[in-house]
Amino acid sequence: MVATAQDAVPDDIGALRAALTAALARAEDEAARAALVEAELAVARAKASDDAALIAHQHLTIRKLQRALHGQSSERSARLHDQMELTFEELESTATEDEIAAEQAAARTTEVAPYMRKRPARQPFPEHLPRERVVEPAPAACHCCGGHRLRKLGEDITETLEVVPRQWKVIQHVREKFTCRDCETISQAPAPFHATPRGWAGPGLLAMILFEKFGQHQPLNRQAERYAREGVPLSLSTLADQVGAGAAALMPLFKQLEAHVLAASRLHGDDTTVPVLAKGKTDTGRLWTYVRDDRPFGGADPPAAVFYYSRDRRGEHPATHLAGWSGILQADAFGGYVKRSGDLTPWAN
Incomplete structure (x- = not known):
């Protein structure tokens, strides 16, 4: 005869209760071991994520120091820097998420301590921001003896940064009309000033x-x-x-800014790529920059920069920008700049 699971179940109620208790105990032990393993894995994952974020932050810091020391300003270097910032952003978010998960997993067991990330001290919130005091309800009685003779000893303040959602509104500019009882002439205040014609936008x-x-x-x-x-x-x-x-x-x-920049006898010129949305693809435009800054040479005039945009990098663009200007242009060896007589070679780029 083949034994079945049903044959293993005792007929005695006491024995059945004991078997059930033992089964529940084994299940609790297995659940505890599973929680322990889950907590250990969560803590290990949180530590690994924290290490990855720390390494990415150190690489980003080194990159910033190299740029500040050597003045690397190429487009490739800028794109690499932006990509490193995005990578650090993702790793930092993941590390915090794993830290919270490890804390929740460790709370389900007493044998694993939660993993706490080391964070730099947070800078205080700007002093110019308005403060809104929210006083929590005071206790009505002593939590120890139940007495009601409570006297304020002090207070602890915890600040949280909040943002007020954008609120739309319609401003009605009312121009009342008045009629003269003597000559019947109608008078009214002039329309308010608007920066743009048909100024419906504030x-x-x-x-x-x-x-x-x-x-x-x-x-x-x-x-x-x-x-x-x-x-x-x-x-x-x-x-x-x-x-x-x-x-x-x-x-x-x-026009005022342009006139001020082009009044200088020495300019710094450069151009950079700008991604432009085009039909079915992303095109590449150009942003041309001309800077007036004589402070390194003892000049007293305020520095300024003027920008021009174009859809390509043809040499006709700088020729148009600087058509009425004469002086020293410090720029790279781009042909559109080199064609100008008297311009400096790219040692100043």
Whole structure:
């Protein structure tokens, strides 16, 4: 006769209870061992992630020191530096995530200590930020004896940094009309000033649109999508119209800056690549920079820089930029610069 699992079950209730208790004890032991192994693995993983983040941070620090010491400013070096920062960012996030997981795993056992990362002391929050005091409810009675005769001894303050979500609003500029009881002439305050024609966008919104596009490299379609999610639908053409109007409003300031830069007898010139979204691909544009800075030579005039954009690197662009200027141009050996007579060779790049 073949024995089955059912035959192994005792008929006696006491024996059955003892067998069940033993089975539960074995299950608890196995669960404890599994929790121990899981905690040990989590702690080991957290330590490995922390080591990887530390190594990446040290490599990034060395790279920054090398750039500061040797002045490496090539495009390849800049791309490598950016890639190293992205790698460090990912490793740092992973290390913190693994640290929290190890802490949670260690809390399920008493035999493994959680892994705590060594962090530099956090800098205090800027003093210019407003402080909002939130006083936690005080205890009504002593937690030791239950007495109610409590006297304030002091306080501990823990600061957390918070951000107030962006709030949209519509400002109504009201121009009341008045009629003269003597001559029946209607009087009204003049319309408020707007930086752009048909100024439906306030100065704060206009500045945000321009900064997001040119300072943060956020295309207008991305901005339109984000604004729509916040409950303010603005079409792409509407935003583009404001960008053009804002550029026109800033043109007098640009002309003043351009005149100041091109009034110098010595300029530093260079160009750098700029990724440009094109149909079905990413194109490469050029940003041309001309800097006026005579401080190293004892000059007292304020330094300044002017930028021009082009879709390619043809030599006609610097020729156009500097058509009405004469002086010493310190630049690299690009043909568009070399064609200018009297320019310095690339020792100053």
